[in-house]
Amino acid sequence: MRGEYKVPGGKLVAADVEVDEGTLTRVSVSGDFFLEPDEALGVIDRSLVGLPETTRVADLSARIVSALEAAEADGTLPGGTTMIGFDAESVAIAVRRALGHATGWHDHTFDVIHGPTLTPATNAALDQVLTEELAAGRRGPTLRFWEWVDPAVVIGSFQSLRNEVDPEGAQKHGITVVRRISGGGAMFMEAGNCITFSLVVPASLVDGLTFEQSYTFLNDWVLGALADVGVQASVSGLNDIASPAGKLAGSAQKRVVGGAVLHHVTMAYDIDADKMLEVLRIGREKLSDKGTTSANKRVDPVRSQTGLPRERVIEAFKAHFSARYRTLDSALTPDELARAAELVETKFSDPGWTARVP
Structure with a gap:
């Protein structure tokens, strides 16, 4: 399933997701936003796998932020993460739309x-x-x-x-x-x-x-x-x-x-x-x-x-x-x-x- 969210004054965020027995099994985020370093995209995708498909936006975005902070702390993302034109919350909204809980x-x-x-x-x-x-x-x-x-x-x-x-x-x-x-x-x-x-x-x-x-x-x-x-x-x-x-x-x-x-x-x-x-x-x-x-x-x-x-x-x-x-x-x-x-x-x-x- 696919969902999209255009950030007001920002960029388009899209999320392709797969669900099995009520659980997110694959998440792929894309869009015309800017993100540094490149490896941060994989961290975002993996952070949401395993969550229930009913997870609310606040919890989805908190999971993304937590995963990025952990990756920065353990050196997976040296120098921190820069998100331009979007944020963790906009990713969460796109995921909710993909799951049919939200519409565009x-x-x-x-x-x-x-x-x-x-x-x-x-x-x-x-x-x-x-x-x-x-x-x-x-x-x-x-x-x-x-x-x-x-x-x-x-x-x-x-x-x-x-x-x-x-x-x-x-x-x-x-x-x-x-x-x-x-x-x-x-x-x-x-x-x-x-x-x-x-x-x-x-x-x-x-x-x-x-x-x-x-x-x-x-x-x-x-x-x-x-x-x-x-x-x-x-x-x-x-x-x-x-x-x-x-x-x-x-x-x-x-x-x-x-x-x-x-x-x-x-x-x-x-x-x-x-x-x-x-x-x-x-x-x-x-x-x-x-x-x-x-x-x-x-x-x-x-x-x-x-x-x-x-x-x-x-x-x-x-x-x-x-x-x-x-x-x-x-x-x-x-x-x-x-x-x-x-x-x-x-x-x-x-x-x-x-x-x-x-």
Whole structure:
């Protein structure tokens, strides 16, 4: 069996494995990485032989590290080992994929949905619906781009309502507050001022990754899409995407019982900073990491750096994702929309949910 793992920002690691009666009997690691000395590759391969096929990533990688350290100590690998573009953990992930415990991007076909135009509360509800549908086996992995008209602030699942939103500013500008199911920070959302999309994937795609690694892994294609529209970006901190000019986007996740992961990204396209400061309780320092130091300017890192209309940026993102992975143009089903409407009534427009963290 064969498994592959592309290290975000690094190299491809492949593992060919054989199993007999639940035990690894042969492991052969390969890839376009760099490794010194050559003999270290054999040490890595042999270190995993004899382990149960159910061994988790942490234990597989610990076994590799231990074997390399022992080989360095006994002189088998004089001068130590240098691994460039990969590490023991990436080898372990490739092995898990070979054994069928984890999957890669190319093991799936992704539905791509753009729109329709819905209320922010309905969009938030659909994140829950599509994640639950994937967990139940009724829908495949899905990339969905939000469209909306009504202005809103969408706050993270664990944020304090009173600490994030100024009620007078929200009332003045007709802003509705919606609490989403994923964590992270508040999103000031007027029509056309940001690019928001949700990626729903099986948990097997991030098997063996820490939460921190899963953010980098699931945001990797976004960096490629940004490069296509002329923006050189990188992962910043746990869940942000930034360019040399400042922060571009933030992401958030939610994992549900049944093995589905929601990965949500909001990217600032062209935000009215004056209005945002009246609605959100954020200071100038928080505003500065969103791309401006003056409340009289617009937070517009994507518009200013690409020079493209928002619609063109979204189309470029869809094209990049479809060029990298197998995709199908798709749409929301009547049942999914009906379930979302039910959740809007019972949860996402319910003050009890919105103010669950007062």
